[in-house]
Amino acid sequence: xxxxxxxNLPSGFSEPGETPEQTAARELKEETGLDLLQVLCTxxxxxxxxxxxxxxxxxxxxxAKGALNPEQNPNEVIQPRWFTREELKQELENPSLWxxxxxxxxxxxxxxxxxx
Numbered sequence: 001x002x003x004x005x006x007x008n009l010p011s012g013f014s015e016p017g018e019t020p021e022q023t024a025a026r027e028l029k030e031e032t033g034l035d036l037l038q039v040l041c042t043x044x045x046x047x048x049x050x051x052x053x054x055x056x057x058x059x060x061x062x063x064a065k066g067a068l069n070p071e072q073n074p075n076e077v078i079q080p081r082w083f084t085r086e087e088l089k090q091e092l093e094n095p096s097l098w099x100x101x102x103x104x105x106x107x108x109x110x111x112x113x114x115x116x
Contacts (some may be wrong), residue, residue, distance in 0.1 A: 020058035033069030
């Protein structure tokens with residue numbers, strides 16, 4: 001919608017009857033090729049844009065394994081990759097790169113966790 005490449009986290013809509021954790025596992029596999037190993041934490045639902053919509057999201061923090069190999073979807077350009085701490089820091093400091101709000105929040109939290 002914004003016609004830019006944006007760093008984002010795996011995400012998607014839940015199928016009927018799916019738990020947030022099941023949705024996370026399915027979307028992680030579809031969008032990255034990785035298998036969810038262990039759910040570390042499922043955060044309570046949060047609103048994505050309260051003034052605009054009542055849509056909410058669950059954030060599932062997990063460990064994963066496997067090779068990066070996303071499913072091909074003609075409606076999305078998905079290029080998953082791993083970042084070292086230093087690479088992530090450099091990406092955050094690059095003013096020409098764009099992040100979704102949750103990807104930016106997760107990156108900053110990840111960097112802060114590694115420094116404490």
